Amino acid sequence: MMKYTILFTIWLLPAIAYTQTIDELVSRYTGENGEAYMQPMSDVFGTSINSGWFRSAYIEKGGVQFYFGIVTTLAVISQDKKxxxxxxxxxxxxxxxxxxxxxxxxxxxxxxxxxxxxxxxxxxxPGGADISTLPFAVPQFSIGSILGTEASFRFFASDFTGSIGKLKLIGVGVRHSISQYLPKNFPLDLAAGFYWQRFKTNDMVKSNNYITSLQASYDFRILTFYGGLGLESSNMDITYQVSGNTDQVSILLKEKRTFRLTAGTSFNIGFLKVNADYSISPLQNVLTLGFGVGLGEQ
Structure with a gap:
């Protein structure tokens, strides 16, 4: 019977049954069957971790603008990935x-x-983890603006006992206002951003994720409607040692470049910011919820 451990501040990876660990799951195969067995993990996790970077396309041309909050996502795993x-x-x-x-x-x-x-x-x-959803959560900090440019950061590291083990995530991003070059009466705020993240677990699974996005938003005071078109890619490198064998096995899961469409709404009640959006991608659709505080944002 599966036992799930919920980690609020990092990838909520399902913990496996008492006698299993993440290492045991990913080290069950070698060769092409191993790649096919683990490829869905790279696809689903990559699209999840690339979500939630923005809640609006508005960026001050200059002055103080910052945001701190928690980004949470939920991916429902389809049958074709099982x-x-x-x-x-x-x-x-x-x-x-x-x-x-x-x-x-x-x-x-x-x-x-x-x-x-x-x-x-x-x-x-061998079987898998028998899961249908993959939740994720991570803290995010954004600060700007210099010449209409904002920087964003994600970081988490901890050593969890039991079947999870050591986890580390780092992410950085930068985006720039396009609106500052357009007429002041242009109805939409526009921005362009690039983001990179790396995730590691137990020095065994390493994942690099990238997304470049064109962002747009329209402000209705306490409501902001936003959306974006992104080009994203993810890869995952898995290295492990098969039981009873001194040789290491290394599997590099295929890097897939795909477009994603995002649409969402942000509620702005003073400093409090609450947003929700949905992203559609050929690899995985993702629901995102964000909670935080901000200054200098619409």
């Missing part, structure tokens, strides 16, 4: 003549798949 077509070893011949088998990914069923082969042999494909 299984993959696993290949058989060259020496294994299934008794039913099939060429592939549907096996769980790291997000898939916790039940292993066993295929009977000729001569009493069997092919074993």
């Amino acid at each position: 299984s993959f077509q696993a290949d058989f070893d060259d020496v294994f011949v299934p008794i039913n003549g099939q060429q592939h088998v549907d096996a769980p990914t790291i997000f898939g069923s916790s039940k292993a798949v066993v295929v009977d082969g000729q001569g009493g042999t069997q092919a074993y494909y």
Whole structure:
């Protein structure tokens, strides 16, 4: 039975059953089957971590403008990310003549798949974490503005006992006002931003994530409607040692560059800022909620 540990200030990675760890999950495979088993983790986590960087496209041309808050996201994992077509070893011949088998990914069923082969042999494909949602949360600080430019930062590091282990996240970003170059009566605020983040766990999983976005917003006093078009990419490098083998296995999950569309609303009640948006991406749709305080923002 799965046990979930909720971590409010960092990636809320599901903790695995008492006898399992993250290391055990990601080290179950080698080769191409290992890449297919773990690729959904890179896709879903990459789109989640690239979310929530902005709540408005308004940036002061000069003066004090800052924000501090918590960014939370929720990704609902689709069924196509819970299984993959696993290949058989060259020496294994299934008794039913099939060429592939549907096996769980790291997000898939916790039940292993066993295929009977000729001569009493069997092919074993281990299960996954059996989860349907991946939540995430991280603190964020933004400060500006110099010549219409704002900088943003994310950072968290801790050593959790049990199945989670050491986690570290760092993120930096910068965005620049486009509106300052447009006529003052232009109806929308526009900005462009670039953001980078790195995530590590137990010196075993390393993920780099990038997003470049064009942002737009329209202000109605306490309400701000905002949206954006982003070009994002993520990659994940996993290094581990297979039990009983001194050699290390290194798997670099494929980097995928995709566009995302974001639309949302921010509630501005004095210093208090509460925002919600939804991003649509070919890799993963993500819901974002943000809570914080700000000065100098609309």
